[in-house]
Structures are given as structure tokens and as C-alpha cells.
Amino acid sequence: MRRVVVTGMGAITPIGLGIDEYWNSIKEGKTGFGEITYFDTTDYKVKIAAEVKGFKAADYMDRKAARRMESFSQYAVAAAKEAMDMSGIDMEKEDPYRVGICVGSGVGSLQAIEREYEKLLDKGPSRVNPLLVPLMITNMAAGNIAIQMGIKGKSINIATACATGTHNIGEAFRAIQYGECDVILAGGTENAITPISVAGFTALTALSTSNNPERCSIPFDKDRDGFVIGDGAGIVVLEELEHAKARGAKILAEVVGYGATSDAYHITSPAEDGEGAAHAMTFALKDAGVAPEEITYINAHGTSTHHNDLFETRAVKMTFGDHAYHLKMNSTKSMIGHLLGAAGAVEFIACVLQMNNNYIHQTVGLEQPDEELDLDYVQGHGVEEEIEYALSNSLAFGGHNASILIKKYHD
Secondary structure (H helix, E strand, C coil): CCCEEEEEEEEEECCEECHHHHHHHHHHCCCCCEECCCCCCCCCCCCEEECCCCCCHHHCCCHHHHHCCCHHHHHHHHHHHHHHHHHCCCHHHCCHHHEEEEEECCCCCHHHHHHHHHHHHHHCHHHCCCCHHHHHCCCHHHHHHHHHHCCCCCEECCCCHHHHHHHHHHHHHHHHHCCCCCEEEEEEEECCCCHHHHHHHHHCCCECCCCCCCCCCCCCECCCCCECEECEEEEEEEEEHHHHHHCCCCCCEEEEEEEEEECCCCCCCCCCCCHHHHHHHHHHHHHHCCCHHHCCEEECCCCCCHHHHHHHHHHHHHHHHHHHHHCEEECCHHHHCECHHHHHHHHHHHHHHHHHHCEECCCCCCCCECCCCCCECCCCCCEECCCCEEEEEEEECCCEEEEEEEECCCC
């Protein structure tokens, strides 16, 4: 199996457009929460979200192309372009069939569905936009990246709800390991802050009903009451090590392990003992040949829901035993909310940034951990600490679990 490294990253997030702005906001403990502006929330219990601010598609692509994309695709293309620019890859020098894409979205464009369904009801079926289907379907993020960049290799869209980003990165890692591609753009993208989505998640009692932007997404806190929905995209360039070295690429990190499991328990709740998530972490460690005691940092799924934070904590204890109390564990969602299909990818990028800067960010807003939540969740302030390994977890509706393990690169 071949070694796989990270050579580029791109991010569109509620706390920054681009990697530099995203990282500066992370260090500052900046949050991206505020009143929803995408639609009128007068009749909604939930009024807070983590929206992307200041994004202009024309800054990343021509206007004609942008008009043929919904926002989730626009975000993906923008992040992919940043990642490719950072990597230094010149597609004119690459075999386009050896470059691939693994980019997913949990739901695609609910905006397009809502908009065209209203037309259907008001004006009849003949008035529905002929581009509705290619605008809304989840694979169009990957398809649009391929079209924009001339990428002709393996192109897939894994959609596993909140585990989408991590699964896409993990499967890209596998594809490069086994020789299917030399380079893959991988990650996730989402914009599901829409009336039907917010109403649906609210009816499920999954969203925080707090109207205080400072006390809404507060993972592991005793007052947590649900997640805050966010939008954005995270794309990374994964590359076979020798391919990267041959072109003199700057290597940001190495991907060394990947684990994926299913709880087979409940459509929305994780397994109460954390066994499914524990197995995903264990599989990632075994894949890398790494002992549990070598891990010092975990980027938690950490959604700020009662069940997730509790059961993920139990999973960490099941995986690491007494060593769990020597780990540092934080939640990037405390700043950006839950980006659904993009979450795992944007959090993977946070892991690489923290590793390269020897800094572990705080879980913002955590004041008093709940009963049984007794691990080190990096409360109050970030800490300067060298990170040799970073383990990132994603847990999704349907019982999908994914863990990805990265390592500081050593030649």
C-alpha cells in the first residue's frame, strides 16, 4: 500500500472564506452564529444558524458557470480551487485520468427543490426549471469540480449525512493507497439552511432553540440543547507520497488510518454505549499500526446534542480506557456549528492546521461539562502542544461512523 499525504486545502466556512481566515478565526475562538438571514424565521422556533458570510461565486468562477450551480456546488468549487492552488498541482502536467474526486453532500440543494416545487404548485409542471435535477442532486459538487478543473479520473459522491466529509476523505485515502489514482480532491460541501430543513430538524428536536449566539452551540456543556446548523465546504488534496515528492510539493500531513462502521441501532441516535464509534476509532488505529497510547488529541464530532456528546464520550473511553483521561478532545462545531455533509472535511482541515501550528483550539462556550462528561475538552482557552497524531470523528444519522487518523509528516 502506498503512503498518502495532504498537499492542499480549501475552506468556505461561517468563520472565514479561505484557509488563512478560517485558521485566524479558530485561534481567536471566533464564532459564526447569528440570526438566520436566508429566509423569514418569524414562525420558527429556531432562529440561529451559522451562515457563510460575504461569499461571492464570481470571485471563484465565471458568472455563467456560477448560474448553473446551486450554492453547495459553488462552495465546493471555490474550496477545490483554493486547495489546488495551495497544492501547486498543474493539471496540464498531470494525466487527468490519474486525478480523481471524492466530494459529497448530504442533501444537495433543498433550495432548488423548494423553489421549483412552489412553481409547480402555482404555475404547473411546464414552468419547472429544466435544470432542476442537475442543480439539486448531490453528486453535482463533484461533477462541477471535474468540469472546472479538467479532472477525468475516479469521481464519486458518498452521501452519509453528517459523516459525508470524513467518508469521502477516507475512501479517497483508500483509492490512492491501492493505486486507483495518484491525486484526489476529497471532502464535503453543504448549504441546508432552508425552511424545510430547519423545520424538519426542529420537529426532530435536534436543533438548539437558543436565541443567544454566545450560548447555542456548546458541546459537552450541561446546558446544551441541540446543534446549530451551518453551511460551507472543505476540500483537501490527497496525493501519493512519491508523486508529491517528485514535484517538490509542500507536504502538510500524512493520512495513516481510516475506520468506518455502522451502529445498526437507531435512525437518529448513536448506540448508547458508543460501541459503533469505538470500533471506527479502533479500526483507524489498527489501520495505521498505532497504539491507543500514542494518540494525544481527538477532534470530536461534538454536535452539542445530549446523546451525541454523551455517547461519543463513552466511545472514547471504550477505545482508550484509562488513556482517555490523558487525551485532549475538542469540538470545532463550537465555532462553526454543524455543517452536515461538510463537517468532517472542515474539521479534518482544522486538525491539519492545529498539527502544523502546535496548537489545540478550545471548545468555545463550554462552561460546565455535563455529568459523565469528564474528559479534557479543552475548556476556557486553547493550548500550545505538539500533535503527532490527530484523530477526527464523524457520526451520522443512520448510524454511520467514520474516523480518520492523520500524522505529522516525517520523510
